[in-house]
Amino acid sequence: MAESLRRLVDIGSFSILQEKLEKWSRDYRRNTSDENVATACEIVELNARVQGQLFKLLSLCASEGGLYGTGAAAIRSRLLPLLGHGFFASGLSSDASLSVIADAANRERELGDVRRSYEQSLDELEAELGKFKAENEDIRAELEDTKQELDRQSRASASEKMFSEAEIRDLKLKLSGSEADNDRLRARVRVLDDYERQVRHLREEVAILQGRPPSLYPPPPLLPPPPPPPASRPRTPTPKEAPISDGEIAESVSSHLAYHGRPGPLSPLSPHDPVQRSRQQTLVARFNDAFSVSRLEAMETLRRYYDDQVNNQKIVYAAVLEAFSAAKLAFRAFKSKVRSQLLISHMGPDTLEEAVQDYINCHTDMFDLHLMVQDAIRGLTRNYRLYLPPGIGYDVLTPFLREMCHLAWGMSALAHPVDAAVGYDGELFDEFRYRRSYDSEFSATLVSHHIWPALVQGTAVLVKGEACTRRGGYSSRSRSASRSASPARVNGAAGTARSSGAGRTPRAPSGGNKQQPSARADLGSTARTASTSLSHYID
Structure with missing residues (x-):
């Protein structure tokens, strides 16, 4: 008895049992359910061995007498209530054990059914999820195709819009050019009408100077006046x-x-x-x-x-x-x-x-x-x-x-x-850039005024300009010799091209031999200018 008790104390079973309980408490949340069950079974087995040793000591003590010498009945009455209902060695009857085993089997069967139904529903959910993923992929592919089609249509519409804008720009440009040509042609028609009147007046003056009646020169047919431009038409x-x-x-x-x-x-x-x-x-x-x-x-x-x-x-x-x-x-x-x-x-x-x-x-x-x-x-x-x-x-x-x-x-x-070369009045005449006009003084070296600029590219002259040279510098405002005696300018009226012929007083052939050649020369020069301009417009 004393030897067995000393051996139990030396083993330190309760210390080992306490350490295992503390370790299980620390690792409980990290362990799986099977690991927790295995740890609990190990602790219960260790506890059962310790209790077995204690019951042996209890039996020896009861057999020797003393406080527990009342026998086995006293031990059952005092210790069995302390063992509890959870202890599997709690003195149950065979019928109660069988009923407990049957209940445990039923619960295992129910758990198996629940597990199978859960796994079946999980498989069904996975199948539905796969089907939904396939449908999602199809929808995504349709979206990509639709996006590509929209991009293609937007590019096509942008190209058509650009081409239509270019066509509209070309049409507007042609319309503007046509209107400008129309205005220029109207101006030419008006100028041609003025030239017709000038030619008629010149013929009358030539007839008077030659002593012939003007009726011998039939007047040329005048062009109809150009229609006035519509005032209500908006210009785009x-x-x-x-x-x-x-x-x-x-x-x-x-x-x-x-x-x-x-x-x-x-x-x-x-x-x-x-x-x-x-x-x-x-x-x-x-x-x-x-x-x-x-x-x-x-x-x-x-x-x-x-x-x-x-x-x-x-x-x-x-x-x-x-x-x-x-x-x-x-x-x-x-x-x-x-x-x-x-x-x-x-x-x-x-x-x-x-x-x-x-x-x-x-x-x-x-x-x-x-x-x-x-x-x-x-x-x-x-x-x-x-x-x-x-x-x-x-x-x-x-x-x-x-x-x-x-x-x-x-x-x-x-x-x-x-670029057009810039010239200044009074500068030295440059033969490489300009040519002299017909009324210039060819011995003069200074430019009186410029008529047309030269066309240059860097330092190279592509097209010569035209300038008028005079001796003694240049004048700020002067008149040509053929138009200096216009009476319409003397009277203050706004001079037109026909004033050079209509405003001149005709002279008889016998009126003065010295002035007749100059008058004829002026008329011949004016007639040549008018005929040249008329031939240009008629062509």
């Missing part, structure tokens, strides 16, 4: 009359980069570029045509209001210079905007200047012609060396200024710009 502003905004330039640059790409193998800045050479030749030819046709039309227009040939020549020359100045300023601003837009999205082996010039070559019509004409008119108004009668403005030269501004813009848009 063309792209050249509407200001070009930065947004339009940005959109145009984007579309240019999208549809044109980078420049070709030959640089647009090269002087051997065939596009640049062809455009330069065309512009030079148009400049020569403007000297031979448009300049004469502008002179005839000015002669209706002020019959001073030198002053009118100065006005036409200044108008050409102002048109070039306005076009250069407008082109410089336009090129700066294009460069700033291309600087954002430019990339590739070509330089930025090549990309800018390539865009300008493809969009030579993006300019505000109306604004350039107004700038040129303001420049003419500020020139104090020019003169027009009160009430007459330089807007009478609007067709001529439109043509010159258009021409100057094209020359400024070249890779190597072409």
